[in-house]
Each structure stands twice: as C-alpha cells, then as structure tokens.
Amino acid sequence: MKYNYSEISDKQFEELVVQICYKLLGYGTKIFATGADGGRDARFDGTACEIPSRHKPWEGLTIIQAKHTAEFNKKFSDGDFFGSKSSIVNGEVEKMKKLIKSDDMKNYMLFSNRKLPAEAHEEILSFMSTETGLSKSNIILVGISDIESYLKAFPEIPDKVDLNAFDMPLNIEPDELAEVILRIKDEIPNINKLSKGKSKESKAEIKRIPLENKNKINNLDSGYSKVIESKILEFDEIADFLSRPENTDYQEKYLECKFELDEKIRAIKKPDHEYNVVLERVYDLIIARDQDCKTNKRLTKLMLHYMYYNCDIGDDERCEYVA
Template structure:
C-alpha cells in the first residue's frame, strides 16, 4: 500500500516519522519542536530498541530530522536538496545545526527522513558527506527515503492509522462546500478578480498528445491521471451548476492568471511536471486554507482538472479528441 506523501502537510509527515521512530528507537521519542535557531528536530535519549539492530543498538542521543516536499517523484540527489558545492540546499542549511549539536555533545547519532527517492550511491555519498562535515561516525548516520519508508510502514502497519494516513487510491469525497472553499481560495491568489462572462471552450486534444505538446513525463502524467481523473466529472458538474455561476467566473479568472504565469515561467523548467509542482508550491505557500491537509489533495485535483480540461498548458489547434 502506497501513500501520497506529497499531499501531506509538514506536520503530518513529522507525526508519521515520530510514530516510526517510537518503534525503531523507543516510546520516549520526543516529537518535533522548533529550536532557538529555527530548526525542527525530534530526539531520543537512551538505548534504541531496534535500530540499527537488536544485537548492536545505538546508545546515547539520537537526533531525528524530517524533510517534507510537496513535489512528486523527487529524489535526494536533486540540487535543491544536496550538492557538495552549493550553500543554499536543504541539507547545506542543516549541516551547521548538526555540527553545532555534535560539538556540544548533544548528538551521538543522526537520522534523516525525506519523502524523496534514495538511490544506493546517493545514500553512500550523502552519508559520507555528513560524516565528514559534522564529525559523526559513518555508522551513526541513517538516511531514509521513500523506498525504505514503504518497508517500514509494512513492518509497522499500525503507524499509518496513528498518523491518519489515507492510501493514494482511496476515494475522494467531494462536497460542494469543500470544492467551493478551494475554488474561492484559488481565486484569492489574484490581486483582483475580473468578471469573465464567457470563456469559449477549448477543443479537447487527447491526453497523450497534450502531454507530448507540453513535455510532461509519462510517469508524472500516469500518476496524475490515476490519482485525479475520477474527480474531474465531479468538478465539472459542480462548476456547471447554475447556482455556482459566480464560482465558475472565479475559476475562469484563476485559469487566466495561471496560464499567464505558465507562459512567463515555462522557460525556467524543462518539463511540465515542474510547472505543475511550481503551481502547487505557489498555492500552498500563499494560502493557509490550501495548506490544510484536508484541502491539499483537492487542490491538486483542481489543478489536474485545469490541465485535463485544456484550460492550462499548450493545446493543438488541429487535433481534437
């Protein structure tokens, strides 16, 4: 069973990691709390129960960090997360904090969890880098990516329930009130809302052709379609209802705004996968309603609807579905 980690809030991902660490280390794992330097760590002091093994457990103070991203199909090796010659990466910003804790004898072991894929060569490289930078033995560093997270959740199946996780394939129950709240929140991204009385429909090209036109990767397109296609009919019916005319106008206004942003930002990204994730991050960073766990998946569903309905992205003038 797989989970949509990218749809979790930062707090929910941290909650998941705490429950996992209570199994691996011990029930006295202290949850994530913001330190004086702004970082968020969890901590365990004592002899671990299972990690790295019952025969040779870690002893002392273990610091745990959780790094969550809204992005889909991300990995540890991407330049925003780790680079040996960049100072603005996620890991580079944490190195001084880890080093400071180590020098103050407040850290014996270090664990880093992220909802990113972790290849074996990247794991070795990053672990060696942290060890060299912070003076921590290589054997006292543990990195956990998506693959290992799935293994741990199968090993400790009760954790998912404790963290209130929902499987990717679980049905999305959309009520008019929920959808109205999301559409209104999307509309609030604009400085002003223009009353668009009539947006002519765009000819519907095939999904495969549109993906080629926009350079959306096959893997990303397949995942988007699998997760959100079943929601498009509900969204279309809701926006088409006569009583929701004002919400439809808001939606059309948002679409126009997003299409302009896509045109302006498209050259900065190699694939449309990146464009979609840029929009997701823009929404979640600018609107607290959309950041709520209950609305994150619905927000992504509305964005997929925009793309599926040919409201955003490039379309062919010739071939229609």
C-alpha cells in the same frame, strides 16, 4: 500501500516520522520541537530498539530531522537538497556540528519524502561523516522507499496519524490513458456528439448483473449512474476502437491503465466511500497530472465512466460482451 506524501502537511509528516521512530528507537522519542535556530527536530536519548540492529543498537543521543516537501517526485540528489552551500543537507551539517558540541549527539537520522538514489545515499553519508566526524554507521537517511517498508512492517502507523490514502490523490501516472484518449479523439472525431443522437443502435450489450445492482455493491449514486448510462452510444464506439486488431498497442495501454486504477482504488476504498466520489477524485488527479488529459477533459471522464460501465473497475460479478 503507497501514499502521496507531497499532499500531506509538514505536521502530519512529522507525526509519521515520530511514530516510525517509536518503533525503531523507542517510546522515549520526544515529539518535534522548534530549536533556537528555528530548526525542528525530535530526539531520543538511550539505547535504541532496532537501529541499526537489535543486537548492536545505537546508544546515546539521537537527533531526528524530518524534511517534508510539497513538490511531487523530488529526490535527495536535487540541487536544493544536496550539493550546494545553500542546500538543505549543508544546512543540516552545520546544525549537526553544533549538536555534537553542545548536546554530545551520537547519532543522526534524516527523513524526507523524497526518492533516495543509491549514489546520492553514499555521497550524502560520506559528506555528512567527513564534515561532522560522525561515523557513517551513526547516520541514517530515510527516503520514500524506506518509509514504505516501515509502514509495511508497522501497518498500524497510518491510522495513528490519520494517513488515509483515499483522503489524498491516488499516486498514479496517467500516461497510458492519455495516449488512448488522444488516439480515440483522432479516430472518432464525432464521439462528442454521439450522446445527443438517438438513431444509432447499440452494437453490443454487457452480460452481467443489472447496473442498478452493481451501483449498490459499489455505493454509486443513482443520479451519477444516469449520467454514465447517457453515454452508452459513446461506449460502443470505444469498445469498437479497442477491439480492432490494428489497435493492439492501445488495447495494451488501456489494460495497463484500468488494472492500475482498479487495484489502487480497491486498496484504499472503504465501504462508506461513494464510488462516484472516487471517480471524480481520480478524474481530478488525472487532469492535474497530464496536460493531454486536461486538454481533453470530457474524453478523460468518458473513459473513466466507460471503465466502470464496462466492469473494468469496481466490484461486480464477471462481465463480458456478447453479440
């Protein structure tokens, strides 16, 4: 399960790090406290359980730092984190030197909700080791990929820190959806007016269980369902657009997007979650992440409603178009 760690609080990230350290080091890990210099750390003094391995564990005092950022898609290699005198890593190195001298620190772990490229990993390890005298084998850097691996190994941790993926925006990239929306806008310039018209006959119907039953399965509000049903004429235009042979590329982009949305929603949706709330949160995330979708808010929501009505997202028996 992937979480958008930029959306959680500093405190929640610290709690997550401590829970991971309970597993890697031991339950002797002490909760984060504010030091004399204003820095916050956790510590473990003793023989580690799993770090760096069960057969050759760390011994002595281990200091753990958690560096959380509210910015999305940040990296260890960013200038604010490493590479300048004012960077976070440089500041940590000065603290490490003091801890080695005052507390006889033997090992050091740095957690951050940033991506950790291989080159940056080696550069930072070498820099910390050279500056502090600690062996590289006594320093561990933990980025997003490592955190995700630990959560797979210890799946009980997210619940212990109330880390529910549904309670934060889904971590999706709406690029494909934006391209489809822009193309539909160009190809069907009158699509925003179709819901007001009544003369156009529906060109296709969906063979499936009644929409009312689908709504019950997914816990979607009846009033919200009426909003979706009011757009059927527009759905016909979208279906026609996606079925044209010349639009194969956009069919593929649509499929990629709907598969991603459906899989991620299924992974985090609990039975008590209302699907209309799910759709609205997904919509909020998409328009926040993509300027083209934000500029075309109505079409963006129309596409999400189309996916639901067309059985591309949400639980349902098999649906298919029939002439």
